[in-house]
Every structure is written in C-alpha cells, then in structure tokens.
Amino acid sequence: MRILLTGAAGFLGSHLCDRLLADDHEVVGLDNFLTGSPENLSHLDSHPGFTFIRHDVTTPFPTTGKVEAVLHFASPASPSKNHPLGYPNLPIETLMAGAHGTHHCLELCQQQGARFLMASTSEVYGDPDVHPQEETYWGRVNPVGPRSMYDEAKRFAEAMTMAYHQKHGVDTHIARIFNTYGPRMQVDDGRVVPNFLSQALRNAALTVYGNGAQTRSFCYVDDLIDGLVRLLMADSHEPVNIGSPNEITIREFAELVNQLTGNQAGIVSMPDDQLGDDPQRRRPDIRRARRLLGWEPQISLEDGLARTIPYFRGKLGL
C-alpha cells in the first residue's frame, strides 16, 4: 500500500515508518518538526520507499498522489509544563492538530477511499474511576483543566473519526495508545521514562512525585507498533486499547530502572506532580485487542528497558 503518515518524525511516527517500510509499503511522511525531530528519520533519507514532506497538518494538505491509508500521529504529546514543547505550552497547536489535522486526514480518506487510523490516547479516559479501562468506559476528563488541550483534542478527533465512518463510510480505526517507551523518545520532554533513565544514567536520584503509588503500564514501542499495524488492517471501527496491561507503581518502576542501570543514587520524593489532574492509575483492558487483533505485548519491561538504555546513553553522551 501507499500510506500517508502524519507526525512521521515523532517517536511513534518514525517507528511506524520503519515497520511499514519493512512490510514493503510505500510511506509518505508529513511533519512540521514542531515536536518531531529530523534525526528520527535521517536513516531513511535514501530509502526508495520513503518520501518526506515538511508540512503542518493544521493547514490544508499538499498534493500527495494516491494513498490507500492515512495514519494521523501528528500532535504534541508531552504533558510537561516545564518543557517548551509540552502541550500545556502549545495549547492551540495541540487542539488544532486534533481538530483541523484530523479533519484534513479524513477528507483525504473520503476522497481517495483510503482507510484511516487515528492515534488516540489513554488520556481520553482522563483520571479514571474504573480500573482497568475498557473501551466502553466514557472517561473522566476536565474540559477546562490543565490537560484539556490534549485530552479534548483527542476526544474530538475520535468523535470526528466516528462521524466520517458513520456519515461517509470511511474505513476508520481508533487506537487508544497507552504509555509507550523505547529508542527515539525525547530525552527531556518531562515524561517519566525519559526522566528516570536520564537521571539514572547520570547517577542521580530518581524524582518520584507524590508517594509513588500512582501506577502506569509501559509498552515497548515494537509491541505497540505491531498492535497499530494489526488494527489498521482490521475490520473493526470501535476504539481499541493498545498498551501493556502490566501495571506497575511509579516507585517500583524507579527501583527497576535503578537496578537495570546500576544506579546507586536511590529515589527522592517530591510533593505534587508537574501538572494538575494527573491520573492516579492507568492500565488498559486489552481483551478487545486480543480478540480482534490477536495481539498482546510480547516484550517484558526488563527487556524493553535493556533495549532503550543504550539509546539514552548515546543521546546523553555517556
């Protein structure tokens, strides 16, 4: 297939490029490098199957020729308010990537009869009062809160995706992506995996906000990408959770990172988190993915971190 991918220079986008090209698809990658990095794609410069177009998805799309699938991964994705590229500092860009960007993708799909995959997020569940989160759970999101530019953009994008499916019969798919880690993550974007790995590799104490009892479920990027590719080809239009069901507390995770990196500096607790409305628990129910896609993660957290640590070592110049 010839596939258009927005956010191609991002963490997930660049891994998707690799996987789709390895599967013998042709890939047209779009990115405006607002939060994506040219480095993530530099190894594809001379790949015959890959075309890159520098473009902001909130503006009308350039002529791309015939495509058979569109995957919409363009969006700021870091919740850090201390990082200039965190979505709290790019609220309008984030909202428009979700609304205008999704609209441009779906218009293209409708015109060309292409299938669509929307990169949605576990953040549509907000700070959930149900665990683990099934796709039928409606979520608990503050529409005017400090994360609303991201959460509401993605919820809007899901609603628009369903609208094009139901109104125009577009072959749409919605992936609700949970925490993912691996090479090409931004080293300094304020998320917990880069924070911990950077601190550990510099032999600094890992900063745990609050009591560390909040949980996350981390999926290694290769597993996640495999789930996304299966979903793109599936015959289902409902949202599907793609992520790891292996819940771990932030404190346990910090201890594991210290163990795998040989960091002796321990853990320090800090009051509060960086941003309000931080979810206390987050874990996908992946029964739908198992049933529809025959998918579940294969790579353990230990193995995934072992593959990720060398990347961080390189980026940090250690």
Next chain:
Amino acid sequence: MRILLTGAAGFLGSHLCDRLLADDHEVVGLDNFLTGSPENLSHLDSHPGFTFIRHDVTTPFPTTGKVEAVLHFASPASPSKNHPLGYPNLPIETLMAGAHGTHHCLELCQQQGARFLMASTSEVYGDPDVHPQEETYWGRVNPVGPRSMYDEAKRFAEAMTMAYHQKHGVDTHIARIFNTYGPRMQVDDGRVVPNFLSQALRNAALTVYGNGAQTRSFCYVDDLIDGLVRLLMADSHEPVNIGSPNEITIREFAELVNQLTGNQAGIVSMPDDQLGDDPQRRRPDIRRARRLLGWEPQISLEDGLARTIPYFRGKLGL
C-alpha cells in the same frame, strides 16, 4: 459596543440580537442558515444598528471592521436523528462549528482585543452521575456515542476558549446553557418543548418516551439572554451554568402543557427515546451565576409557556 454574533438567525441568536440592540449596541450578525431561519431576523431588516452577513463560520471570517465583543452561537443544536437538521445528521458541520468556528472567533478576538463569549451547553455534562450539576463537575460523555458530535464539539470549544485566555490573555467567557424555550424555537426540531406544544395545540396526546421520570429544567429565553449579557460583561473566565434550577419530570411537564393549552388528549408513553445516551436528569447548580452575575431566572414556567404558546399557534396556523 460593536458586537459580532455568530448564529444570529437561530433561536437564541436572534433573541440576543434584539437584546443587544435594545441595549444600544451595534450588532453584526453572521449565519449560514443551515439551521437558523431568516424569519427570525426579518424584523431587524431596517434596524440601523444591525448588519447581517451570510457566512459559514467554519470558513475564515469576512472583514467585519472593528468589533469589541464576539459571541459564538453558531451550531446545529437539535439532537433529533429523525429531523434532517438534527446534529446526528450534520455531524461534521456540528464538529466544525465547535472547532473551526470557535477558532475563527478567538483569532478575531485576539487580533482586535475583543471579549469573547462561548455558547457552551449542559451537554458537556453528558449523562451526569452528580445532581445538580456544578461547574466543577467534569461530566460523563461518550466520545464515540450518538451525541458525541455535539458534546465533544462543545467540550473542545471550551478547551480552546481556555487556551486563548491562558495563552493570549483573551477576555473569554463560557456559558453552559441549559434547556431554554420561547418564541422562535423550531417547531419541528424534535426537542421536547416544541414536540409537546405542537401536539397539544393540535389536540393530540403528548408523546412521553420511557416512563417520563427523566427530568429537565426549562428556562424562559428572556431570562437566559439576561444571564448571557451579564456574563459577557463579567470579570470571570470560568464556565458558568445559565439555566433554570427548577427541575420537573417530563411527565409533569406534559401535564402542565396539556393544562395550559386546554388539551384533553392526555399522554401516551412510547418505549425508548429517539437517541441513545439520553441524559436521565439535568439540572444546573446556579450558585456561581448568582454570586458572579447576581442572576437567577425570574419568569415562571407557567408564564413562560403562556408567552410561547401564541408563537406556536401562529407557526402551526392555528
């Protein structure tokens, strides 16, 4: 002030025009007549303070000259899936009125230093599990459900409004509007007030879906408009509920309509409602409006219906 109002030919929009002109403001009204009606504005044709521009708010705004306030009321608003102009049948137009329309309004406000009022809705609370609904309640909305094109469009619009306030200092206001009734409602749009009044004035039995125990709180349009004008001038940026706190069951409301119209045909029960995810209870907590705006509804349901019935009689040719 010179005020731009989108959705000027709608039910609420046209009443806002009247009130703002009566207050000696100049009004520039925008509408594309997708769901609004030219009849609602025909009495203003020769009013020196009123300018009308036929325009679709999802496309870039025409040159309007200097404005000091923008009020965004353009959106399909009927949940009827049986009416061609119900938002389930206009999902993409509805989503874009909330996203693209709100964006165009806020860009204009930022450029001109104008204040902004977003017409949001009680639907941001979805099918609430908290009663009455305070503004701090985050809501319970299905992002891919049959009402999601409206609910998520309005939640997105709120998030974008807060983004322009926080990022660019735009003087923004968010009204969460609850059920409102009065002259110029669409007679056939499937909402409960037009349904009941039309049936009663034709001496037909009123159709109650389910057991009729679901509640609504109906605000007469003049009261609502007064709350909106106060909010526009207020020094507050958080969402404010504007609506009646007087909750009534649908069955009690049907009985009142039959009594006021002298309809003898009674009530018939029908299984199910027209659309899924129909909220069972809906009632605003208006303490914030009382405190910030000194506002609460003044007109009783009996008085409001008495002012509305002649309009329906005229529209129905009775």
